[in-house]
Amino acid sequence: MSLPYASPSHPMDTLSPNLLHPAGGVCPDGSAIADDPAPSVHGAPESGFGAAMARIVFGSNQDPKQILRLRRYFAAAGTSLLAIGLLFACQVQGVISGVAFLQIAAAILLAILVFYTVFRSGLNLKLSDASLTEPQMLTSTVVVLCAMYSANSGRGAFLILLLMAYLFGVLHLKTRALLVYALFILTAYGAVIVLLWQFKPETLDLRLEFLQWLALAITLPWFSLMGGYITELRAQLRKSNAQQRESLQMVTASEANLAEAQRIARLGSWTFDPATGAAEWSLATYRIFGVHPAYAPLSGKAFLELIYLEDHHHYHELISTALREGRRCESQFRIVSTGGDICWVHAVTEPFVSENGHTTLLHGTFMDINERKQLEHRQALEHNVTRVVAESDTIDDAMPKIIKLVCENFGWDCGAYWQWDKRDRLLRCSDTWSAYAASNKVLGQREHD
The missing domain is CATH 3.30.450.20 (PAS domain)
Structure with missing residues (x-):
């Protein structure tokens, strides 16, 4: 029979609840992305120029979760720079003026710098939401609304950015918070329409703007419900992962205790x-x-x-x-x-x-059971030797039997008994026994019979 070895099971890999985008940063429109503290973080490069830059950018004493937030922030900040490129294209096409472009671009750059300073200094850790999701979403929404007010036409394109700012919150906020934020967007957009009607009526297509507002009023509550559902699922997944890690630790400890018990026994x-x-x-x-x-x-x-x-x-x-x-x-x-x-x-x-x-x-x-068997054999040997000595007249008569008992008990092929000759002052072999001679003797007796 073969008994192959199977190694003990390893800790199962926990499923990372990250879904679509990195968290803790500013999106193309400046919006925040939900932070998820569950996944593990690989450290920055350990040598060379990359390590030096990583220490400057991330800091040398940052904990892994904070480094993860910074990494995600930089990924999202990069898309914010792409948003500046989109605004520049709008300025070239005459959708917004050059002054408006410079003001909005400066606001985006300032937001990137401010939030980086907060993450880098660790001030975000003093808040209940260390990823600063809602502040970044609010900042991005205000920037997009300002761009919509500054635009002379084509405001529908900015609605996409406004919707993106909102959608990134579904990975972190609950249903109630999302509904409140949707109400804020609708109110703010309505205020922009009123300001355009009051101060820039020549750039306003009221019917089109009302249709776009109505589309947001219909879709944002639906996204709120779906986002809350997703957030709840992620919360349940994190709880399940935590329970699995706890169970795995208990199983690992149980296996270690079992292995130790088996070793002792x-x-x-x-x-x-x-x-x-x-x-x-x-x-x-x-x-x-x-x-x-x-x-x-x-x-x-x-x-x-x-x-x-x-x-x-x-x-x-x-x-x-x-x-x-x-x-x-x-x-x-x-x-x-x-x-x-x-x-x-x-x-x-x-x-x-x-x-x-x-x-x-x-x-x-x-x-x-080797020690137990040795003890049993030793006790049996002592008993048999005592019996042989008791049944023999002299020690010389008992010695051949004793030698045989000792050899058979320990599995030896032969044995000998040596005595000290006081008269000749020599060590003499008085008795011997061998398994080979004993087997030949038995075989010879069978042939004679």
Whole structure:
């Protein structure tokens, strides 16, 4: 039977709840992206120019979550610069004036600088929302509304940016906050329409602006409900991930305690699938057989070599009985570790039997009982030696039997008893015993009979 090794299961990978965009930054229109503290963060480059720049930009003492917010912020700030390019294209096409373009571009750059300063200094950590989602969304919305007021035409294009500023909040805000923010956008847009009607009526198509306002009034509440639902799902996912991490830690601790208990008890467990040959060994089983856990367990003849040659029949009977009869079996036999040490083990095999009566899985244990066996043999030897001495007239009569008992008990091939000759002052061999001579003597008696 082969008992392949299967390593303990690793901690499962937690699913990162990031969805679409990085968090903690300003979007093309200046809007914020929701921050998610769950994912892990890889540090900045550790050497060269990149490491120096990373220390300047991110700081050397920032915690991983704060570095993550800064990284996402820079990604979003880059898109804000692209928004400046879009505004420049509008200025070239005459949609907004050059003065308005410069004012709005300066406002975007100022917002980028201010929010970077807040993130870099760590002031955001003093707030309940460390990603500054709502302040950045508010800033981006105000910038877009100012651009809409400054535009002479084509305000529908800016509605896309306004909607983007709103949509990025769905990854972080709850339904109530999103509905309040949608009401703010509709009110502010309505105020822009009123200001245009009051001060720039020549640039206003009231019917078109009202239609666009109505479209926002219909779509923003729907986005609020969907955004709140997504936020709730992400909250549940973070909670589930936390529970899974806690459960994994408990399982890991339980496995460690089990491995320690097996080590102390010198008890190793194993499982074996007869159909596929797949198996698992505990660390204690590897330790008992002297196999390094980094290697796959021995199989076939290589595994049988770990069983003491004269005890092969005990092992075969243990496994075949469990497979054939589907019942629990126990046996004691000797093994030979990879280091050459002979050790006694107590083996238990428990089969799992399917409904059709076939054994589908074997599991069991190997217990190191070498010390117990040695103690039993020593006690048996002492008892037998005492009995032989009691039954003999002299020590010389008892000594050949004692030598035989000692050799057979320890598995020695031969033994000898040496005495000190006081008269000749020499050490003389008075009695010997060998397994070879004893077997020949028995064989000779059988031939004579």
